[in-house]
Amino acid sequence: MLKKIWHFFGSVKVTFYLLLIITFSFALGSYYVKYNPQIFKQINHSLFQDWFSLHGQYYPEKIWWLVMLLLFLFALGINICICTLNRLMSLFSNRKQMSNKIFLLKIIPSLTHICFLVMLSGHLLSMISGYNVVLPVEAGVKTSLPVQAEIEILKQNCDYYLSPESLKGSIKQCTVALKLQMQGETAQKQISFLHPLYWHGYSFHVGMDKRSSKSPELTISIKRYPGARLILIGFTVLILLMLWYFTQINKGVKNSDKEVI
Secondary structure, three states: OOOHHHHHOOHHHHHHEEEEEHHHHHHHHHHHHHHHHHHHHHHHHHHHHHHHHHHHHHHHHHHHHHHHHHHHHHHHHHHHHHHHHHHHHHHHHOHOOOOHHHHHHHHHHHHHHHHHHHHHHHHHHHHHHHHEEEOOOOOOOOEEEEEOOOEEEEEEEEEOOOOOOOOOEEEEEEEEEEEEEEEOOOEEEEEEEOEEEEEOOOOEEEOOOOOOOOOOEEEEEEEEEOOOOHHHHHHHHHHHHHHHHHHHHHHHHHHHHHOOO
């Protein structure tokens, strides 16, 4: 029974159908997200389980596609794991019949699949165990963060366009001064539009609800992605592997062309 399940989830045909369903789910989801922004907008500013408990669970007829998407992404992860393991076991069993270079060329596609799984795990980790909040900018307000950290909003300042006439009075730039504390360390930093701050694994971004207002309602988005390191490592290794792989493939093609000539 277990062998049948293993072979079923390790089938390339199953991979094809999973990718087809996932693509359909994304396409369908774009429709629901476009016409229900009040539900899905909040998912960008909270952990998935928090968003689901506060918003998602009350609209099953509008989020069913998202549940389906996550289930099939999980199934795709299992499928990739099994396919990769089958491929690796086959390669190692025939290792003595291949040169080192040929063995590396054959194993790299499997290693890229592992990199993809590492990146997918990083996204999942950040989605369920990170930190993601949006706070209004009010001078003197203090907020506690995980890992014994605290931020205090000191002040805000906005510059406005004086010319040309079409932009006169519109906001040019806004700056927010922050006081940051963590485990005895204190620092004062500034953040502004398109100039975020990265501090001890946290990122701070300035946003605004009313960009054309003379008294703008500024917000600070505070994020922490514990899976970011996994994503960065997986992506870097993936790029290096693919560069080496295609370089060797191109060399092989050029050498074969010379032999034909």
